[in-house]
Amino acid sequence: MKTIEKQGxxxxxxxxxxxxxxxxxxxxxxxxxxxxxxxxxxxxxxxxAKVRVTLKKKPEEKALEFxxxxxxxxxxxxxxxxxxxxxxxxKIEMKGKGLGLLIGKHxxxxxxxxxxxxxxxxxxxxxxxxxILDVEGYRKKRERTLKxxxxxxxxxxxxxxxxxxxxxxxxHERKIIHNTLQGDNRVKTHSEGEEPYRRVIxxxxxxxxx
Numbered sequence: 001m002k003t004i005e006k007q008g009x010x011x012x013x014x015x016x017x018x019x020x021x022x023x024x025x026x027x028x029x030x031x032x033x034x035x036x037x038x039x040x041x042x043x044x045x046x047x048x049a050k051v052r053v054t055l056k057k058k059p060e061e062k063a064l065e066f067x068x069x070x071x072x073x074x075x076x077x078x079x080x081x082x083x084x085x086x087x088x089x090x091k092i093e094m095k096g097k098g099l100g101l102l103i104g105k106h107x108x109x110x111x112x113x114x115x116x117x118x119x120x121x122x123x124x125x126x127x128x129x130x131x132i133l134d135v136e137g138y139r140k141k142r143e144r145t146l147k148x149x150x151x152x153x154x155x156x157x158x159x160x161x162x163x164x165x166x167x168x169x170x171x172h173e174r175k176i177i178h179n180t181l182q183g184d185n186r187v188k189t190h191s192e193g194e195e196p197y198r199r200v201i202x203x204x205x206x207x208x209x210x
Contacts, residue, residue, distance in 0.1 A: 002055045003052060003054040003055075004018055005051065006051055008037075008049050009037070014051040018051060022055055027126050027127075028055065031051055031052075033051055034052055035049055058129075059122055059125050059129035060090045060121065062123070063092060063131050064082065064092065066117055078095055079094070079095045080093070090131050091132045093133075093134040095135075106167070110138065111173075111196070115196050117131055117133060118130070130172075147180045150180040153166065154187045157187050157202050158187065166199050168193065168196065171195075177202075178200065186205055189203075
């Protein structure tokens with residue numbers, strides 16, 4: 001973490017000078033007042049105010065730090081690539097040998113790891129940053145599977161005229177289900193429950209839209 005010390009006529013001025021040099025906003029730093037300064041006779045400045053300002057770690061930096069520490073416990077050394085998506089989301093992709101254990105059945109282990117990583121990354125962060133973890137391109141394969149599942153369940157809902165609840169999924173997977181069926185004029189989708197057990201419900205539209 002980068003730390004600088006600045007002086008000013010007031011604490012506020014010293015902080016502003018530090019923020020300008022760090023090119024940061026106030027909620028992105030930790031501020032320590034080293035000296036509030038003082039004024040002497042006739043209000044003349046006798047001692048400058050002094051602050052120490054430290055840049056907070058970004059969510060993605062905390063995420064990588066957490067993952068690297070965890071992977072060392074499992075004696076895994078994958079190649080890790082960080083990508084910034086257009087919607088502001090951060091994608092962390094891992095490639096290497098022996099990473100199957102990080103995926104688990106239907107990606108359950110990967111989703112749990114992603115949930116924990118997001119919690120660690122966003123602790124104390126006023127602006128939530130979405131973190132997506134991927135292992136050996138698993139997310140793309142899972143996306144195809146979810147689209148096929150959405151269409152299959154929608155067909156069953158139309159046949160039985162009964163709503164069907166899918167297994168709990170993380171937000172980005174639920175979004176795939178919603179997007180896949182949003183153009184269907186006979187079924188609708190919505191999510192129920194609390195994270196990480198929130199799930200998609202697929203049901204028939206009443207009355208059917210023509």
